[in-house]
Amino acid sequence: MTEPLDAIILPAAADVQAAYREWLSHLAHERRLSPKSVEAYGRDVRFFLRFMMGHLGAPPTLVDLAGLGPRDVRAFLARRRTEGLSSRSLMRALAAARSFSRFLERNGHGGASALTAIRGPKLPRSLPKPISAALARQVVDVDSRAGDERPDWVLARDAAVLALLYGCGLRIAEALSLTREEAPIEGRRAVTVTGKGGKARTVPVIPVVGQAIEDYLKLCPWSLKPGGPLFVGTRGGPLSPRMIQRAMEQLRGALGLSDTATPHALRHSFATHLLARGGDLRSIQELLGHSSLSTTQIYTEVDADRLLAVHAATHPRA
Known part of the structure; x- marks a missing residue:
């Protein structure tokens, strides 16, 4: 406190x-x-x-x-x-x-x-460690949790939250801040979240993410109030970020992932995989809610040649 x-x-x-x-x-x-x-x-x-x-x-x-x-x-x-x-x-x-x-x-x-x-101390540059697209899909797949003894609705909940991180590039806090009435289901194909600095952004939601949320809602035993949290814990209260971190830790063991495969790494993976498939760096910046393009560059592990190519294709003076 x-x-x-x-x-x-x-x-x-x-x-x-x-x-x-x-x-x-x-x-x-x-x-x-x-x-x-x-x-x-x-x-x-x-x-x-x-x-x-x-x-x-x-x-x-x-x-x-x-x-x-x-x-x-x-x-x-x-x-x-x-x-x-x-x-x-x-x-x-x-x-x-x-x-x-x-x-x-x-x-x-x-x-x-x-x-x-006074010049501050030099910091070692630590790049984020995205995981492969194939492994990211396994992380958000409920079937990857086979053998987990927790209730089915909890497994579906964790899969839905992780799907938002990888499928939409959300931070954990942004995903857990969604209310029941904001759930991207029944034709709603976007969510609006408030990120760092109070900056709001609207992010599209692909069908597979919406389906994961629908699957969770069908199994959830709690009656969720429209203005209450979309994702809840086993006692019906707001879900703690630590529960998602713990779920990811269990998946690391089950899927053989490295210690760098954290929930936040899914956000890095979202950006990196979009860029690898030809996504525009500026658009990815908007989806992530970054105020600086240089931050997005770090997130996406952009090499110098790729960044120069994007610059040449988008800058009016290039």
């Missing part, structure tokens, strides 16, 4: 405390970040302020933050490194501090320019 703002003891002067709370409100309501993202950003900045209090010898004020130099920021990163943070976590901590600094600057408090002058 997220700790209430009023209960957080912030290691900073009163003017910084007030700005910190305004910044978190800005992240939640104007930038529309998820509660978990807001909590993570806030936690990283609290670590930053706590370090600066010890580093400066007193709770930092807005004037203190504006006067920080590159050496101060390097000292913070070095301390966090000694505490066992990975390069990726250090980058996240630096990004949070930079976000707070930019907010201060936009609101006339000077910010901390030293935060932008």
Whole structure:
């Protein structure tokens, strides 16, 4: 459970405390970040302020933050490194501090320019690991669960959720956010979901995915309310993402898949297989809900030659 703002003891002067709370409100309501993202950003900045209090010898004020130099920021990163943070976590901590600094600057408090002058640690490039089209089809096939002792309706439910991930490129949270009345059945061939940053998009649903959902609904023993969740747990409440992750873990063993075959890998596979069959990169970007084409490139494991070919075919100045 997220700790209430009023209960957080912030290691900073009163003017910084007030700005910190305004910044978190800005992240939640104007930038529309998820509660978990807001909590993570806030936690990283609290670590930053706590370090600066010890580093400066007193709770930092807005004037203190504006006067920080590159050496101060390097000292913070070095301390966090000694505490066992990975390069990726250090980058996240630096990004949070930079976000707070930019907010201060936009609101006339000077910010901390030293935060932008410091280069963050290099990150190893980790590409997603899509699975083959043949294996993806087995993952979403109920028959692949032969021998599983769970109820038939649960097996059909898991297959339907995974079908949405692979057939529509949805995130787990997006699939589980669908309500009963939004189910793509009875001629409805699209779903509208809200992704990261509160960005809504409409995604077409192919017949095989709609059929998987219909099969689940026929077997589901619970009476689903129109505005309630489409996918439910064994007690009738909202389905936990962990249940889908666990179902995928069981399939990894049954089908001989690698540890990288996660539910999210099905989303990668959706994009990669579309591109391999001649899909347009920009259209795939829209289907995935990415704001940046470079993110879609990573998702689809596009090589340089393929990306140049897409650029030449679509760019007006090519």
